[in-house]
Amino acid sequence: MKKELKIAITIFIVVFIIDQVVKFGFANLSWDVDGPYMSLKLAYNYGVAFSMFSFLEHNLKYIQLVIILIATLYLFKNKNVFKEYYIAIALLYAGGLSNILDRFTYGGVVDYFYWHHWFEFAIFNIADVMIDLAVVIIIFKQIKQSREEKKQNEIKS
Template identity: 65%
Template sequence: MRKKLVLSIIIFTILFIIDQVLKYGFTHFNLNIDGPYMSLQLAYNYGVAFSMFSFLAEYLKYIQLSMVIAGFIYLLKNKEVFTEYYLPITLLFAGGLSNILDRFTYGGVVDYLYWHYGFEFAIFNFADIIINCAVAIIIFMQIKQWQAERKEKKNKS
């Protein structure tokens, strides 16, 4: 458990710093670049995914911070969950807390990766990629666990 916690803190710190440095660069220097498929373009998201709930912009930072704190408390009481899912949890916390810090620092989440080839897609950031990777890892782990349980049941019968 201790080894996983230390590794988790290291990964969290590295990813959090990378994301914040990228966002600082886009907010303080003109890093906008137009490309044929993807552009780098500064934008602020005052809502959540695809700007949903932007009418709650002033309160989202507190709502999201409360959710992170609740998740942290849950993990303190259920250490086995952290032990099993420490990597995706670390990714979720790094991306989530970095985006929450944006809300306190810039008033909204700093986005800059704009996909526009074939269809207009949302503008997103490195933290969003981290969060999506965490969700993919959790889904993969759940599928593997389900398959193992199914195989075990089949072997018992």
């Protein structure tokens, strides 16, 4: 468990710092760049994915902190879940807490990747990508585990 915790903390720190440094650059140093397929443009998201729940703008950061607290308590009680998903959890926490810090620091989440070739897509940031990556890892591990259990049940039958 100590090894997994060290790796998770390292991943968390690296992702969190990189995300915050990049966001600082866009929010304070005008790093905007226009490109033919994708642009880097500062935008603030006052909601969650695709600006949903933006009407909760001022309370959202507190709601999200409560969710993080509940998730942390769950992980303390279910250490086996942490051991199985520590990389995904580190990515989720880094991305989630970085976006929450944005809400306290800038009033909204700092977004800057803007895809606009063939179709327009939501503006997002590194933290969002890490959260998505964590979800993909969790789904992949769940599918793999389900297939292994199914194979074990077939062997027993």
